[in-house]
Amino acid sequence: METRELRYFVAVAEELHFGRAAERLGIAQPPLSRAIRQLERRLGTPLLHRTSRSVTLTAAGAVLLHEARAALDAVEAAEQRTRRAAVASTGRPTIVLASKAGASRELLAKLLDVYAAEPGAVHVDVALCGPGEQQRLLRTGRADVAILHAPYDDLSGLDAEELVTETQVVILPSGHPLTAARVLRMADLAGIDLPVPRWPGPDGRHPDGPGPEVRDHTQLLQLISLGRTYFLAPESARSELRDDVVAVPVLDAPSITTVVAWPPHSRSQAVAQLVRTALLV
Amino acid sequence: METRELRYFVAVAEELHFGRAAERLGIAQPPLSRAIRQLERRLGTPLLHRTSRSVTLTAAGAVLLHEARAALDAVEAAEQRTRRAAVASTGRPTIVLASKAGASRELLAKLLDVYAAEPGAVHVDVALCGPGEQQRLLRTGRADVAILHAPYDDLSGLDAEELVTETQVVILPSGHPLTAARVLRMADLAGIDLPVPRWPGPDGRHPDGPGPEVRDHTQLLQLISLGRTYFLAPESARSELRDDVVAVPVLDAPSITTVVAWPPHSRSQAVAQLVRTALLV
DNA sequence: CAGGAGCGATACCTCAGCGGTATCGGTCAC
C-alpha cells in the first residue's frame, strides 16, 4: 500500500463524503472514488458502505482508519526526524521538548535548569502546546520528548517514565458557595451550576455544547474568575493562581501522574540524558 | 513520502550497494539511483555518501533507515490488520498469539486452557516462531498478542504486562565438569570450553562465527547432549529436559521476565480479555 | 407526482513520472 492511498482513505473515512474529501485532498472526486475502489479490491474487502445518500465505515474500514492514521504518523515521523537529524549534524544539536502550556511549570523550569547545567547537555527547544497536542508532536517526529499527564494523555505507543503523582483540586471563582468547604468529593462537583470549559479537539475545533471555548490557561483562569466556568487541575497548579480564584482539594478525584515520554526506539543520547535528569529532579 | 521510496531507501541502506539493492527490489539500477536522489532532494539532505567504490550512510541516512523500517512495519500492519478484520467479520473471529517455540510451554498451555473456558472466548491461533520473530509478527499486524521474554526481546513500542520473572540456569551436557557444581556464577561460564549456538538473525540467516547453527529447541538440546554447545535458559525450561543434559542455576545471570505484549492502540476486546486472563494464570 | 438537487460511479482523455536500455565517467586492481 502506498501512503497516498492511505491519505485518501483517511480523508474519506473522516469526512464520510467523497466530494468533501476530494476537496480537502485537492483532487477531483472521480479519481478519489477510483482509488478507494482499487484499495478495496487489493484488500479483498469493502471498506465503506455507500449509498447515493450516505457513506459509512465497515468493520474493516474502521480498523484501517485507525491503523492508517498510525502508519501515516510513522511515515511523517520518519521524514521529520530525518530532516532534524540533518540540521543537527550541520548546526548546533538540539532536542525539542513538548509540554502543555501552563502545566507543570515549576517542574519544567527546574528540569531545564538542571539539565542545562549538566556536562554534554544540548540545546533544548521548548514547544508549548495546547492540550493533547504534545502526543501529536511526539508521534509525528516534530518533538523528541514530552511532558504528559496520565490518565488524560494517551501513553500507548510511547515509552515513558513517571515523575510525580498529584491529587487534584477544583478551581472555582472566589465567592462560589463550594469554596466554603475545606475539601470536596466528586459527588459535590456534580452540583456545580457552572458549565465546563470546551477545549479544542485534535482537529483544532471546539466541540459543541454549553460552556466557554478556551485555548489556554490564561483564558481559563480569567473565565473562572469571571464566574463563567470551573476546572479540575493538579494540586501544583495552586502556586499559579491569583487571588480571584480559589482551589479546593477533591479527595476522590483521579490523581494525575506527570510523566516524561519519548517515542519508542529513540536512540538519541541527549533524550536519554534528559530523561535521566528528569527522574532525579 | 511514499512507501515505495522508503522501501527503495531501506534496500539501498541495507545492501549499501545500488546494484544489489535494485536486484532485490526487482528493478533496474538507474531508476533506483534516481529515486534515492529525488528523496534526498525532497528531504534537503544527503542520505548516502557515494564514491564509485563504496556507499555509506550519512547521519541523516542512519536515522531514516531506522524510522523507515518502523514506518513500513506500520503500513504493513495496517494492511494485515484490515485483512484480518475483514475475515473476522465474515467468518469465525480469531486472534493470533505468537510465542517462541519451546519457551514458556506450561504457562502457554495453561493460559490457552483457562482462556478457552471463559465465556466469550474467541478462537486462538498459536503462531510458534523462532527467537525474536514474535515481535515482527506483532509489529506487522500478523499477530495480535505475543509472549515475549525481557530483556532478550525488545519491548519498545509495544504495550506489555509482566507475567513471571525467573532466574536462569545453564544447560550443559551431562558429564561436563561444571555440572559437578550445585550453583554457578556468570564468571564460571566464561571458562566453558564450548562455543555458544548461533541463532538465525532477523533476516533468517545465521551470523558467522564458531558454534553450531540452531533453529529450534529440539536441535539445541540434541546439540547440547552431543557436547557441542551450551545454553542459558529460564528456570522453567528444566521441566522440558531429558536426562542427557544437566541444568545448573546461575546465581547472577540476568533474570528473565515473561511478558504478554500487544501492539499499542489495540482495540480488540478479545486481546484485552486474553491479557486479563494471562495476569490471573 | 414531477422536477430538481445531491452524490457516487463510469467513460474517456491527457500527461506526469516510473521503469527500462544504453552509455558515460571515475576508481581500483593487476
Added chain:
DNA sequence: GTGACCGATACCGCTGAGGTATCGCTCCTG
C-alpha cells in the same frame, strides 16, 4: 595501462493518476 566495477546520466515507452463530462440513483419539495 587496461579491464572490471559501480553509480550517474540521457533518452525512450508506457502505465496509471488525475481531469472533465455525464450517468443513475435517491430523496426532497412544491
